Amino acid sequence: MSNVGDIYMQAEMFVGKDPDGFVRWYCSDYVDLNPRESKTxxxxxxxxxxxxxxxxxxxxxxxxxxxxxxxxxxxxEISFCSRYAITNNQFTIDNVSAVGKLEVRETTYGMYEYRNGSEE
Structure with missing residues (x-):
């Protein structure tokens, strides 16, 4: 993201929807941007x-x-905003992409296997 305005701002990115008011908060991050500064x-x-x-x-x-x-x-959905803004901010977004790979592990601990919250 790039701050194309003349004042400091915090730019925030949210991934996905917010079904209970907390998931969205956890699926976000932000950067501090000085005027004319860009960060990932x-x-x-x-x-x-x-x-x-x-x-x-x-x-x-x-x-x-x-x-x-x-x-x-x-x-x-992916959304972007100016965090805690008290005045109008101006920013641009460039090169949005998904990167990395998540390793998937089996849900097995010792002698119990957990599936959907129950021991089997």
């Missing part, structure tokens, strides 16, 4: 470089290692 924003879609398949169902926690932050197959 990177949004990780999992808490770690790997994810379990199927996903573990753990109640009461969101930031779980090996958990996806959102349903990757259901991502249908």
């Amino acid at each position: 924003i990177t949004v990780d879609l999992a808490w770690t470089p790997w994810a379990f398949s199927p996903q573990l169902h753990i109640v009461g926690m969101r930031g779980i290692p090996e958990k996806l932050k959102t349903d990757i197959d259901a991502i249908d």
Whole structure:
């Protein structure tokens, strides 16, 4: 992203929808941009470089290692905004791409295999 305006700004990128008010917050990141400055924003879609398949169902926690932050197959939007802006900001977006590869690991621990939140 590039700040093409004359004042400092924070530019933020959101990936996916926000079904419960928290997922979107976790699937975002921002950069601080001085006037005429450009930086890359990177949004990780999992808490770690790997994810379990199927996903573990753990109640009461969101930031779980090996958990996806959102349903990757259901991502249908990416949005950008000026974070905490009190005046109009001007920015441009260039070269949006998906990069990297997430390692998928089996959902198996010791003698129990977890599927959809139940022990089998």
